[in-house]
Amino acid sequence: MNAPAGRDAGATPDGIAGLxxxxxxPLPPPAGGMANQTAQLASLLRDAGAIVDVVQVNPPWRPAWAASVRGLRAALRLPPYLWHLWRAAGQAQLFHVMANSGWSWHLHAAPAIWIARLRGKGVLLNYRGGEAEAFLARRASLVRFSMRRAHQVVVPSTFLAEVFRRHGVSAQIVPNIVDLALFRPSDCAAPHASILIARHLEPLYDHATALRAFAIVRRSLPHAHLTICGEGPELxxxxxxxxxxxxxxxxxFAGKLDNAAMAGQYRLCDLALNPSLADNQPISILEAWASGVPVVxxxxGGVPHLVRDQINAVLVPPQDPAAMAQAMLSVLQHPSRAWSLASAGRQAARRYAxxxxxxxxxxxxxxxxxxxxxxxxxxxxxxxxxPVxxxxxxxxxxxxxRNMxxxxxxxxxxxxxxxxxxxxALLLHASEHxxxxxxxYTRLNFDANRVHDLRDLRCLPILNKAEINRHRDDFVAENAxxxxxxxTGGSSGEPLIFFQGKDRVSHDVAAKWRATRWWGVDIGDREALMWGSPIELNAQDRWRMRRDRLLRSLLLPAFDLSPARLDDYLGRLQRLRPAMLFGYPSAMCLLVRHAHSRRIALDGLGVKVVFVTAERLYDEQxxxxxxxxxxxxxNGYGGRDAGFLAHECPEGGMHITAEDVIxxxxxxQGAPVAPGDSGAILVTHLASRDFxxxxxxxxxxxxxxxxxxPCGRGLPLLKRVEGRVTDFVVARDGTVMHGLALIYVLRDLPEIRAFKIIQESLDTTRVLLVSVSGLPPALRLSIISQFRARLGASVEILIDEVTDIPAEASGKHRYVISKVSSH
Known part of the structure; x- marks a missing residue:
């Protein structure tokens, strides 16, 4: 399908086709902001391949005389509207509800939410309107009762998001849309002092002040002209x-105009005026910007959140005709200023395409x-x-x-x-207990009461495993x-022995649980875990096995993956049909390769998501x-010691569990790096009071x-996790490089089934590999040559062919281990 003019065909996000x-x-007529947005959104979604059923809240009056009887209007419209909602809910995967304040909420939005929920459909509530603060203040409990039934709430501006936050509702920002193909600058740049107002004739939009301001403008510019587009009771x-x-x-007074006619009006004017008493994110400002028209x-309301005063618009106080007139004259009488505002406005409009x-x-x-x-x-x-x-x-x-x-x-x-x-609270507790x-603290003269900024944490030294192991008993809180x-397994050096209390465990369970729900998987869905070590397995008693069976959770120990065991695991997975797989990527990749060798397909198991953690995830994995x-x-990042630190959401962001960790x-040297730069990861776990x-x-x-x-969560993000310090190797000349430099030499060789690289010292690197049928001498020499090209010509490369490469004690399968310090 070809993209409509002015739209980027390649920008359509994945997953929208067929939705x-x-x-x-509402739909035009009348051609108001929400009606135009509804019609435009329906068209754009259909162009992107979605199947859209528009449930119109303002169909034409039949009979026409009923439009003049206010109570009768609602009575006649409500039954067919509810029937259309019920019928649409039978076909739709989700409801997108455009909502406003006042009776529109109670008669249109709230019923749509409840009918969608009653029929088991997802609900996205798209709330807009500059009067939200007053409406929520008057009807907060009643409105929130229905609003919280929506699965997601979106608003077009930071202004409304803040209003909702004050009333206890989390709302994400999805801006209004402007059609840059329709609303475009005029080819004629000759000024003639033409002013345009594109708001309906309602008291809220205060056209009276605009008329008084225009009268003042006419004293300086007698040829000035004002066009007011819209209809309403104020005419x-x-x-x-x-x-x-x-x-x-x-x-x-031009009356009501459709979008195409409005676009023509913008191209004929020199200034767009918005005289509102309350507002959110006016479409008229976006359209003026896109049309290359300066704005006053x-x-x-939300206007100061939308515009940059004196940069892409001029802001004035409401109901102040003198200030409004002065602002309009400052634009109309100074072409360079008008051009600057219009240019900045066109740039800003691109964000709303x-x-x-x-x-x-x-x-x-x-x-x-x-x-x-x-x-x-x-x-x-x-x-x-x-919960029990x-x-x-x-x-x-x-x-x-729930709090998270x-x-x-x-x-x-x-x-x-x-x-x-x-x-x-953690630092004070540590100082006391x-x-x-x-x-x-005594040695450093550190006072936890003087911590007023997260950066004050840098006053404390970095804590490593060796320090904890040397003073383990002193890390236990006296009131634990x-x-x-x-x-820990100790695969990167000295193993760490530590303790956890119930609070720390609770927070880690909650962090993982929240993350799996991002992917549509909840506690009780079937899951299989490729996880664990012999220590954990010895703790598997009958009660725990029964509990796992009740929760539909299957543990597949990852520390011993022989062909016979992998055959057994494949059989269990086919019987369980898990919604989620969770565990080490290396172990799951071994399982997949084994399934391929047995010609067993895994794509019909019904898995919703494969959650990997505890190791670096490589692109090929x-x-x-x-x-x-x-x-x-x-992808998930964390460990038994540091906790569940970050999890990937469906939009690709690795969200840090900021409520629990810093x-x-x-x-x-321990100094903070610039944002975006790589460095060593330090963790402060805020739920680790006991240890x-x-x-x-x-x-x-x-x-x-x-x-x-793009998901809208405020949680900070990890840009990347490059691996453990021991995943990096050091060349003979001191150059530090990621182990991938060596992995790439071996990874795609068909003669090699498995491998492990161990940098013993700067002078010696050992390679364990499992070959298909013996390593040809020429290939052996090629591997040695390529390793030396990266590590140094004098480095000894020892290649040991083995029949099997055992996992670490924890069950992880690591490609590279370096015993050389990279610092």
């Missing part, structure tokens, strides 16, 4: 006021479509059995997950304020509750797993991302 949407909203009063002000000969507007807005809207659609099921056995487990299980274990994971699902939509500033509050930190002993299971791969990225992890060096290398995620 069945019930779009609830007669405004016509009389124009006669009183003696400007009726220069004022033209009152600075009410469909190619920029579509990915944001599709991200919200995906959130609705991927919502976890709320029926059946899964609902029984997630809402009853698992956690209550008996004295875990708070259920309430923590609210706080994930907070702004970065709100999340930082929460982090600072929890950091101060943890011997190690009490002594450390029951603790459980854990240890992601591709292999996605092809094999016909499901997306979601992540720093530092260089070799505090404060500025803990994970041994990993990564970078933070400064860009927001």
């Amino acid at each position: 069945r949407i019930a779009l609830v909203g 007669q009063r405004l016509q009389q006021l124009a006669q009183i002000l003696d400007v009726s000969d220069a004022v033209h 507007s009152t600075g009410v 469909w190619p920029q807005v579509a990915p944001l809207l599709m991200a919200q659609y995906r959130l609705v479509l991927k919502r976890p099921p709320a029926v059946g056995y899964t609902a029984l487990v997630s809402t009853l059995l698992f 299980h956690e209550m008996l274990k004295r875990h708070r994971s259920v309430s923590l997950r 699902e609210r706080s994930q939509w907070w702004s970065p500033q709100q999340l930082e304020a929460l982090q600072l509050q929890r950091l101060r 943890v011997p190690y930190f009490r002594q450390l 509750g029951p603790l459980r002993r854990f240890n 992601r591709a292999l797993l996605e092809r094999a299971f016909a499901a997306p791969v979601a 992540i720093e990225i530092v260089d070799a 505090p992890f404060i500025r803990y060096a994970t041994g990993d290398v990564g970078a933070l991302d400064t860009r927001p995620c």
